Amino acid sequence: MSALEISGLSAGYGAADVVRDISISVPAGEVVVVLGANGAGKTTTMRAICGLIDRRGSVRVDGVEIGTKPADVVRAGVSLVPQGRGTLGTLTVLDNLRVGAALRGDRAGIADDIERWTTVFPVLAERVDQRAGTLSGGEQQMLAVARALMARPRVLLCDEPSLGLAPRIVQHLFATLRDINREDSTSMLIVEQNAELAMDLASSVNLLEVGRMVRTGTPASFREDTELRRAYLGY
């Protein structure tokens, strides 16, 4: 059974749908990548899954239909690392992590997790009492991932995590994501525009064009397609 099963999802702003009839399946413990150009509807899809905008269609976690409010989605085990990181800039790094555990009541477990993620991301450990707004872009991205993980999600959604980051930092980020995926078997749905690194993690790739899902396949099948490779992988 899929950890996250999206079918027939449509959503948009106002009257017009930006994405229509999207279906994505994220098998338990695996990483799925959604490729798409600017404006293809990747972020809209993510926001719709998380209840930030209204949606139609079905979103299931472990076969159970989940609610449409953001809190329902988090409670069901789905956490989003939003595009642009969504750092709470006036709060400290520590407070950012605490907010990530907003729906949890287990104080001891929260403390353990804060310790764990500050170990996984040592830059955060050095800056726990610093305002998050003073962090560099890469550090903020680590913080955003750590904050989402504080909810102990079954499925982690990442919206263009590599955006605006130096290649070296992107490599480090994806290496960490792979470790987390292996250690905790956290399923992941990663949306990327330039996705070579993300594809290394992925078991399957979906291609989104102008609001519709146009192709699904293995990373290998995508790499073999010269045209796709040029358009989305850049070589």
Add this chain to the structure above:
Amino acid sequence: MELFVERLLAGVTNGSIFALLALALVMVYRSTGTLNFAQGEFALFSAFFAWWLVGTGLPVWAAVIAGMLAGFLLCAAAERGLIRPVQKKSELATLIVALGLFSGLNAAVALIWGTDTKVMPSIVPNGLDDYFELFGARVYGDTVVTWVALAVVTLLMTVLFTKTELGLHMRAVADNAESAALTGVNTSRILMLGWGLAGAIGALAGSLATPLAPEQLSVTTMFPIFIGACAAALLGGLDSLAGAVIGGLIIGVVEAMVTGYVPLVGGAMQQTTAMVMIVLILVVRPNGLFGSKELERV
């Protein structure tokens, strides 16, 4: 010297009231990014409600608490029912609704309780002899009550925001409501709560101010206080709680000194003094002393 100390203390007392209402304004601003034009009138309504309860035989302290509860409910309901639906439309629409609330609440008070002046009793003994001397100036009971109230409210707010999970969530929503929602924080509840707390603090300011206010409790009592509180909140930076308190005290003292020592202004232009300060702050230092967010500037 005595006169100076008296003016200073009067300034601090007025400033405490400004600070309390400024705290309410800051709570609202942090929740929804709005300056609530009607904050003073919410406080007025709650204070009249408390006055009315005293008339039914309730002890003053109980009536004040009931007034705070009324202020909480009134403001929370206004956020949910009136402000939130129009916020998406435009800033102008939100301002107009606040203005409507301002006009409507003020007139509703007059309609329900009449336009004649009421006497709101003080929580503590407040007779002519109930004073102690400080540097030769007389300090009366209700004066002390406002100082204590400001100190207690400031302490409680500080604890709420720095020590509790609820406060953490409120800070998160104030910073970035969408990110907060993504972690599962119930932003809708937090926004109502922010307005509600503002209403309660405002109600406290209204109930405490009226024994001090020269015209006691009437429909015009809260407006000058609202203007002072506006100046205080802006001076503090509009999103800083500490700034509101310090700003309130500064505005109170400056106003007392200006009306006391600048003959051109005298006692007749208190509100103008406060408003001139507002304009100066806006033009010279739009972020106030402690503001963290850049105000929208052209």
Add this chain to the structure above:
Amino acid sequence: MPTVTDRERTTEPRTERSPVLLAEGSRAYRIVALVIVGAITGLALIGTTLSVYRMSQVTAVMITAIAVVGLNLATGYTGLLSIGHSALFGVGAYATGILILDYAYSPLLTLPVATALGFAVGLIVGVPALRIRGLYFSLVTLALGIAFPEIIRRFDDFTGGAAGLLIRSQFLTPPSWTGLTRFERGLWLYGLSFVSLVVVMLLVRNLMRSRTGIAMRGVRDHEVAIRSNGVDVARTKVITFGLSGAITGYAGGLFAMNVGALSPDGGSFTLVKSIELITAMFIGGAGTLLGPLIGSTVTVFLPELTSTWTTGPISGVLFGVTLIVLVFFMPEGIAGRLQIVIRRFVRVVPSDHPVARRRASSTQNSGGKVTGEEPVAAGGAEHPPGPNSDDASSEGSSR
């Protein structure tokens, strides 16, 4: 003719029924305009037969309407919410009052001064708009609104202070060229207010069609975008506020001539007045030409109607509730709503409107009589009737 229609159908959005196009300068346009002008003049003449009391009420409506036209310029068209127009109104009123009493001006000659002072104060208040906007600019206007009555009270040897100014009716006699006696002051002010209102409305109508008018609406709707288009946003704001102040100041001068008694406490120049003006503007329709008149009619007569069952504060509650209800259910106001409805049937377009021109040339081709531009019976509209209630080009039709 059919070919034109067909061609347009393809580009036409989903409108059930195409409105009749009324090209400016065409014969039909002139006829409609003439009928409207005739109707207005007729109504105004009928007004002169009203009782003294009713006529003074209508005068009050027209004076309020002029003040609201001023407010509308800043708030409705340009999006600068002013809570201080009561003060601009007061500046004009006190200018007139003081000039008549202390300097023996003839009333009519005080009006240019009232206008100029309103303009000057408006400019000064508009200057902070260079640096701050939205809510914060409204606070600056609030400062003006609050300071004004206090200043009047403070400088009492000049303004009469809290006791007020009383202009005796002998100083307010109609000018001799009107042939009216001092007992016909009501009629004189009725006529003066009517002419003033018409002129001011025409001025605003033309202003909104000018480059400045387009810049003003741009400031309201897309400030960032129009700045990159080279519009001087700061200058537009300051000038708008000056003009707005001038018109409202003029209305204040008329008010002083009409009422003859000025006081800082009566609610004529306090925040209550500002809220009344704002309410009138929104009831009538912010950013519409006719809105101020419609809204003023409602706000002047509504409290009177309801005062039969209760008095005093009810008008404050009414204004408050009305404002909120309007924001929720009819943000475009009465005139805005009327425009939307009328535009379904008739649209006034400029004479260079492409559809109107195409129709005209097709008439030529099919051998029809060339008459310039006649109304198009079944021509399509480029846009469906939309809620942009301030399209100046259609305002003639809603009159």
